[in-house]
Amino acid sequence: MYDKQVRRRRAVLVVLVACCIVLLTVYFGESERGTLHATQRGAMEVMAPVQEGANRALKPFRDFFGWFGDTMDAKQERDQLRKDRDKLQQQVVRLELEQNENQQLRGLLSFDRTTNYQPVTSRVYLRSPSTWYSTVQINKGTSDGVRVNQPVINDAGLVGKVKSVSNGNAVVMLLTDQQFGVAAQAVRAGEPGAILPAVGAPGDLLLDLVPRAKRVQPGDRVITAGTVSARLPSPFPRGLLIGTVKRVEGEGELDRTIHVEPAADLRRLDIVQVLTKPTAELTASAAKPRRTGP
Amino acid sequence: MTTWSGGAVARIAAIGLVGGILQVTTVSQVLVFGVPADLTPLLVASVGLLCGSVAGATFGFFLGLFVDTVLFQTLGVSSLVLLVAGYGAGRVRELRDPGHSLIPVAVGAGAAAVTVIGFSVLQFLLGVDAPVSFLLVRQILLVIILDTLLALPVYAVCRRVLLPYLPDDPRRRRRRAYTTGGLSPLSRA
Numbered sequence: 001m002y003d004k005q006v007r008r009r010r011a012v013l014v015v016l017v018a019c020c021i022v023l024l025t026v027y028f029g030e031s032e033r034g035t036l037h038a039t040q041r042g043a044m045e046v047m048a049p050v051q052e053g054a055n056r057a058l059k060p061f062r063d064f065f066g067w068f069g070d071t072m073d074a075k076q077e078r079d080q081l082r083k084d085r086d087k088l089q090q091q092v093v094r095l096e097l098e099q100n101e102n103q104q105l106r107g108l109l110s111f112d113r114t115t116n117y118q119p120v121t122s123r124v125y126l127r128s129p130s131t132w133y134s135t136v137q138i139n140k141g142t143s144d145g146v147r148v149n150q151p152v153i154n155d156a157g158l159v160g161k162v163k164s165v166s167n168g169n170a171v172v173m174l175l176t177d178q179q180f181g182v183a184a185q186a187v188r189a190g191e192p193g194a195i196l197p198a199v200g201a202p203g204d205l206l207l208d209l210v211p212r213a214k215r216v217q218p219g220d221r222v223i224t225a226g227t228v229s230a231r232l233p234s235p236f237p238r239g240l241l242i243g244t245v246k247r248v249e250g251e252g253e254l255d256r257t258i259h260v261e262p263a264a265d266l267r268r269l270d271i272v273q274v275l276t277k278p279t280a281e282l283t284a285s286a287a288k289p290r291r292t293g294p
Numbered sequence: 295m296t297t298w299s300g301g302a303v304a305r306i307a308a309i310g311l312v313g314g315i316l317q318v319t320t321v322s323q324v325l326v327f328g329v330p331a332d333l334t335p336l337l338v339a340s341v342g343l344l345c346g347s348v349a350g351a352t353f354g355f356f357l358g359l360f361v362d363t364v365l366f367q368t369l370g371v372s373s374l375v376l377l378v379a380g381y382g383a384g385r386v387r388e389l390r391d392p393g394h395s396l397i398p399v400a401v402g403a404g405a406a407a408v409t410v411i412g413f414s415v416l417q418f419l420l421g422v423d424a425p426v427s428f429l430l431v432r433q434i435l436l437v438i439i440l441d442t443l444l445a446l447p448v449y450a451v452c453r454r455v456l457l458p459y460l461p462d463d464p465r466r467r468r469r470r471a472y473t474t475g476g477l478s479p480l481s482r483a
Contacts, residue, residue, distance in 0.1 A: 012348050016355045016377050023359075024370030028420065036369055043363045051319055051364070058320040065324045128365045129322030129330045131433050132417045135366065164366055171366045178422055199422060200430025202328070267325055 032148075032164070041166040044137070048125075048169045052139055055125040066268075117237065119153075119273035120144050124172075127269075131200060134160075134177035136269055141168045145276040149235045151224075154272045157241035157263030158182070158224060162274060170274070174266050175242070176202050182236055183225040186245065189215040192225055195242055195260065202267070205243060205260040213248075213256035220245040222260050237275065302459040306341060306349065309452055310357045313337045318364055329436045332406065334361060334372070336445050338380040339405035340452035343398060344460060347384025354380030368420065375412035379405040402445025406438045 027036045122140035140146050142165050152159045152172045160180060163173040173180050176197045184195045184207060193210040207222060222245065226238025243260040250256040313333055322330040334357055342350020358373030383401050386392065411434060453460070 009348055013351055013377075013381055016351055017374065020355065020358075020370045020374040020377065022370075023373065024368065027369040040363050040366060040369065044366060047364055051315060054315050055319040058316070062320050062323055126318050126364070127322045128367065129317060129332050130365075130367070130413065131329075131430060132413065133365065133367050137366075178417075198427040198429075200433055201427035202433075204427065204429075267328075268323075 045166045052125045117275040118277045124269045134174040185225045186216045187221045207258040331440045335405040335409035336448040339383040340449045342380040342383030350380030350384035351377045398449035399445045403442040406441035
């Protein structure tokens with residue numbers, strides 16, 4: 001009797017472990033259109049209304065617990081915001097002058113710039129608790145025009161990109177996910193680079209592959225570089241704010257590590273927008289041939 | 295647990311479903327010292343401690359599958375670590391039959407550690423595309439500490455839900471044996 005129990009227990013364990021390994025192997029090896037991925041999307045579609053309802057119902061409790069953490073951070077945040085406000089006031093004056101100049105130059109060049117990204121506003125209703133998977137789920141999908149790899153922003157800046165989508169909802173991969181990457185540029189220095197996440201440090205991004213890293217200084221803003229080659233169009237339009245350089249480690253040109261703080265608060269995402277036409281600024285009219293005669 | 299009645303299975307499934315939904319919609323969005331708590335290893339450890347190793351392993355497998363499906367993560371990873379945690383918690387019950395009231399805390403902490411560290415090891419084995427910061431160790435430790443603090447309330451809730459299907463707990467069994475004879479010093483005299 002005892003032997004039978006021991007055998008049964010071990011058999012169950014072996015079967016379950018084998019199932020896990022098989023699932024893992026098949027899932028890891030198949031493409032996004034594979035059976036398991038499709039099943040996952042289907043299950044997500046079925047569970048989405050329940051999760052969204054639970055999210056709305058539990059929001060007061062979430063806000064209540066979040067209030068304690070916010071209160072502890074409030075004083076420090078207030079002092080930091082006062083310093084930022086003073087710096088920004090000076091920047092606003094400078095930027096207004098540059099904007100005027102920009103408008104005049106654009107008029108002179110007859111540059112037809114259409115900035116119609118057709119954003120789709122959506123709500124975040126689910127978040128992965130894992131440090132390794134930095135994803136959220138939103139309540140808009142293919143029926144609303146959302147497609148894979150479209151950029152996602154909020155009022156502060158770039159949030160991530162669409163990783164997977166079903167009919168009525170989508171999974172958004174955040175900037176801090178291990179699989180995320182985007183071509184970027186430090187605005188003041190003009191240096192290009194690539195933004196990578198620092199896994200395990202949720203509020204930290206790395207600006208890597210910068211040719212002249214010494215020119216990038218703390219406080220520099222980092223934006224998306226956009227499409228730099230017509231053969232390889234970027235899914236991200238140029239100029240989306242990614243974050244601000246927080247600190248730079250290392251002395252040499254090659255061993256510098258540039259840490260960037262994301263502009264968007266990725267821990268408290270609620271309303272986001274998916275840019276369903278991120279390449280709208282690259283319009284056909286910009287490539288129209290000029291008329292040379294009557 | 296010696297019997298697998300439909301009611302017991304339904305209650306365990308309900309614990310998994312409600313606990314899983316609560317985790318992904320609410321708990322993972324409430325940050326304490328910058329990290330969210332993770333209820334899944336605590337649920338699995340509680341079921342294992344109450345119902346045995348087979349139930350704990352099976353519950354861990356299906357709860358992990360549910361979480362991976364809902365969060366669009368690699369299938370099989372959470373299932374593997376949670377089934378190990380559930381099996382281990384169940385074996386603690388089967389081998390030791392512990393009666394101390396703080397055992398759920400210790401087992402919950404152990405399950406959280408196994409889950410979080412096991413998940414990280416599997417991610418490294420599957421290949422990580424981005425540089426990994428040493429702050430990951432801090433994140434892991436904070437999650438374990440947070441889960442340790444939540445272990446007892448989660449265990450209490452699971453026990454309350456499964457109470458009609460549980461055998462007597464070890465303390466009640468020992469108390470009954472003492473009062474009804476056998477262990478009484480008077481009867482030995």
